[in-house]
Amino acid sequence: MSEQIPDYFKYNKENDSKYSKKKHYELAAIEKDWPFIPEKYGYHPVDHFTGCWRGFHCLYEMDDLQLLLKSFFVTLDCSVVSLPDLNGVSGKKGYGGFWEYKQVNLPLGYSGGIILCDELVGQDYLFGGYERMHHFRDVVELRFENGIVTSKIDHSDMMKEIRGFTDLSFLEQEELVVDYFSLYSNKWINYYML
Structure with missing residues (x-):
């Protein structure tokens, strides 16, 4: 792919x-x-x-x-x-x-959250054509109101911790990410699958 x-x-x-x-x-x-x-x-x-x-x-x-x-x-x-x-x-x-x-x-007058990722450090393969959030060193969540940033959260340390669970399979690590981003599990969407 x-x-x-x-x-x-x-x-x-x-x-x-x-x-x-x-x-x-x-x-x-x-x-x-x-x-x-x-x-x-x-x-x-x-x-x-x-x-x-x-x-x-x-x-x-x-x-x-x-x-x-x-x-x-x-x-x-x-x-x-x-x-x-x-x-x-x-x-x-x-x-x-x-x-x-x-x-x-x-x-752009966006109201809601986004997740940004940079510097790939995790697994060396793609899943569905895209890397997953825990495969990146820098992971930041920004929240907007009418296009203006209102808050930011740096999730980089948590993604590093999840990458450190080497005894877990890819899917088990993915489940940890979903559990960590409680919004992500039912509310957030993978931008690239639109």
């Missing part, structure tokens, strides 16, 4: 300063419906290759605690000749058949 292109999230968990270097986290899970749905903006992504089942991927960023869609990359049917602008930005044909929209800076 092909590894999927993740959505990335530019965020600095240490001091939240937009002026310092931000890390690129993978957007791993969301609590509620995500506010950026390409179809609502006039785009109809197609599954162009096995590394991007959804037909698009995005870069999000925090700017003064405001959630922004920074860049959008989408594959469309070959018959599409005219694309709509996105927040005043025109698309350009890019690498791998993607149309690229860079520096979009579209504010």
